[in-house]
Amino acid sequence: MMDDYRQRKERFVSNLNGTTLFETGSVMITICSTYFLCQTLKSFISWPNIEKLSWMNYVIENVTLVIPMICVCTFLSSFSTWFHVILWLISILIYFLTKPTSSVSLVSSTSYSRNISWSNTDCNMYMYTCRMDLGVGLFAISHGMVSSEARNKQINVKELFLENIILFILGFIRLIVVKYFSYVEHVSEYGIHWNFFLTLCFMKLIGHCLLKITKNLISLIVVVMIFHEFILLKYFHVDNYLMSSNNVRKNFIDANREGIFSLGGYVCLYLIGVFIGRIIIHDESKQKFKQMGLQLFLGMVFLCVINWNSSRKLCNLSYVSSTAGLACMSLACFSITQ
Secondary structure (H helix, E strand, O other): OHHHHHHHHHHHOOOEOOEOHHHHHHHHHHHHHHHHHHHHHHHHHOOOOHHHOHHHHHHHHHHHHHHHHHHHOOOOHHHHHHHHHHHHHHHHHHHHHOOOOOOOOOOOOOOOOOOOOOOOOOEOOOOOEOHHHHHHHHHHHHHHHOOOOOOOOOOOHHHHHHHHHHHHHHHHHHHHHHHHOOOOOOHHHHOOOOOHHHHHHHHHHHHHHHHHHOOOHHHHHHHHHHHHHHHHHHHOOHHHHHHOOOOOOOOHHHHOHHHHHOHHHHHHHHHHHHHHHHHHHHHHHOOOHHHHHHHHHHHHHHHHHOOOOOOOOOOOHHHHHHHHHHHHHHHHHHHHHO
16 A cells, blocks of 8 residues: 555656756745845834734744745746745835834844745756755755854864764664655665765765865865766766666665765855855954845856756756855845845
């Protein structure tokens, strides 16, 4: 019974085409427009001690942040571009109707989870991506942005071990649960035993070791990307190996080839996250939000230009650059609205 259900679910999510970078970006920028709308609406209401009214914060944040994102990812997905334009116009209108009485920060208010997950497995591997592909890449970047390396904080071997052993245990638990309940999974994503928790674990470990070798982040990112893209994928033809339809998996590495050989790209995303994190920490401490926004915007323009044959499965140069570009776009919008 469970095997039949699993097979039907796998057929349902197989052979799907992804979407374009433009459409994915239009969904991403909606997050920025909802953030701006939330800020301006709080200033417009101008209730005394609004930050202390948790129920009012809850209502405003759900109406302006959660509900619009649900709409744009469901029945309004075909009109995402126009939807976020309307949100921006409403926000700008409210902004000019009232003079903000104080700087309202969402960081100090009640925090709610606003992550959108989109299960769109086994997409066409080239030219198109799906929101789940973007989600894992952005998670790797955000992991680097909040890491101790981004804050230039030195951690010892014990702290590094504790950080990574938790991710390893989560990966092992997920493996057991998925196999026990016969949960739907595609081996073409990470392999038979591998999963995203294990990728995060080894990504952080490798990234930390590389940063011990040199402090020059830009050079390190370039070297890692050259090794992964041009030596591993192209010179040794690992891309053909990963994209082959051969389902025979002889050993552990062969069984988990997708997860293992995509680590180089994820390490590059992690290092990019560390680099962006240092920019934000440096500029935010000096209240240079416009300068930070300009830097991130220029980074977005440069990175999004490198967009051909994007593949999350390979975690190639195009996927890394487009994901980092969309991350820079969102952060630039956030810094400008700040």
